Amino acid sequence: MSLPPARPDPGPARASRARWHPLEVLFWLAALACYFVLPSKHLILTEIAILALFALSLDLILGYAGIVSLGHAAFFGFGAYVAGLLAKHQLASEPLAALLLAGLAALLLGFLTSFLVLRGSDLTRIMVTLGVALVLREIANRYAWLTGGADGLQGVSIEPLLGLFRFDMFGRTAHAYTLAVLFVLFLLARRIAHSPFGLSLQAIKGNQLRATAVGIAVNARLISIYSIAAFYAGVAGALLTQTTAFASLDVFSFERSADLLLVLIIGGTGYLYGGLIGALIFKLMQDYLSALTPQYWPFWIGLVLVVIVLVGRDRFSHWTRPLHRLADRLDWRAGQARRATVSERH
């Protein structure tokens, strides 16, 4: 037995999942096309892209690692305030560098708080994450000399991107910028999700005890994915600050975390696009409802949540099934691979 242990064959199923699907290409082309086709909608499209990135972050821990969080706004808000402070005090005036720094700051916070979510049941995790977000909100509220307290962080001026592109009032730069960041980070998330690391996370989600038994270092994996998700959320928050030149206590709010869960539930968890599609639907719905009833739209959001749960989350996400079938038909390679696996089994 002198041979080095061979890398296990990932199998056709995994290979086909990791490969780019024609629909995915179409999805991103459509996102790019929106930039040129809908010049009057830059603002809301920017908001959608930020929310999508934020939802992507939650999907990494909820959909892949199975950690329920009701305080994910903690990292979003932290990133938002770090980016705002960096810009306000001219510490890192180049937006892209500031974005990275804000993300890294959130990563550090995520690493430190990840130890809190390792133990306990779903309920404990829900309350701990909620508590962390509340503590951060309280800190931002109390240290008004630094954060502006309840008035929000004012006087933030964002320098031109890369020293070249100004953030104009139509949101053209902001839209292109957020879309680019979203795409790059999505590529990274896709790589993570299809890597052995991502598969081990799904094993942990499936059954923590068995994952330990087959030799997966559960705690280390959870800490890393939680930190990575915090990085994503921090970047999303920083994007919000940079595109609006403002940060307020609202970034930490409980509603933000709760809405985020709704976004992910609408889109479906565990396949990365759920967050993006959910963000699109959620924002359009919110836009429509708040135009209809400016003050009372949370009622309808609440109703949607209640109905989704009563109907059954799994049954609800079946609406994407025809889409999957269509996807299979469009992608002849995936179909062949699946047929091959099926015939192997028989």
Add this chain to the structure above:
Amino acid sequence: MLTILFDGIAYGMLLFVLACGLAVTLGLMNFVNLAHGAFAMAGGYATVILVNNWGVPFFAALPLAFLVAALLGLVLERSLYVHVYRKSHLDQVLFTIGLVFMSVAAVDYVMGSSQVFVRLPPWLQGQFNVLGVGVGRYRLLIILVCGVLTVALQLVLSRTRFGSRLRAAVDDARVARGLGIRVDSVFAITFAVGSGLAGLGGALGTEIVGLDPTFPLKFMIYFLIVVTVGGTSSITGPFLASLLLGIGDVAGKYYVPTLGAFVIYTIMIAVLIVRPQGLFSRGGVR
């Protein structure tokens, strides 16, 4: 100093009445009901309407507030909540958050978003001095009412047949079912009474903590702290936790106003890390 202690105890007692229903439902069905505050809000608004608009005396309005919230709890439990018990914690959280959002917006629509107050009878206002300690009349009333309720609850739980059925169901629902206890109906009654108590707490608390449509959101975290710190296996745990929280919160806001609510959140997280089952619960993992 003693005045702060007094105020803290009154606040803590109020929190206990508000939150004890949540402790029982969480312990009994392992159900996360984030919408518990909505029932408290229902009781509070019922009192406001009864007293201010219809001229019902304050003391007659309190039991009515209890009934309104209990009825609401019973109806919602039988019609909606029953479908969610078997689902995952994530589903329960989503469902009850949805209810919270709906209640907040609905009350905002019907009652307006501004804070409302109950018109109290004059002899309940102001405070008097006992040995140099300022005692608010209304706060004294709260302590009396909540104290009587606590003793009554404790007696019901420990002395009556219903109480022993409830305790059996909390300890092990499956075995209790096997012994012929109808856990579902025990739970429905408990849920209704818990909601009713929350409504009563909301009615009493209007004067102290204020009442506006965001009440369920603002106090959700307080309820959760009481339940997590106190544990769900007995009624004394949440009671002690509420007192600690009440005194800690009032004293904290008085002595170190810069830290504010920061202290209690941190304590909650610390307790959850060290003892996920709560400070006062028996050790075992549920």
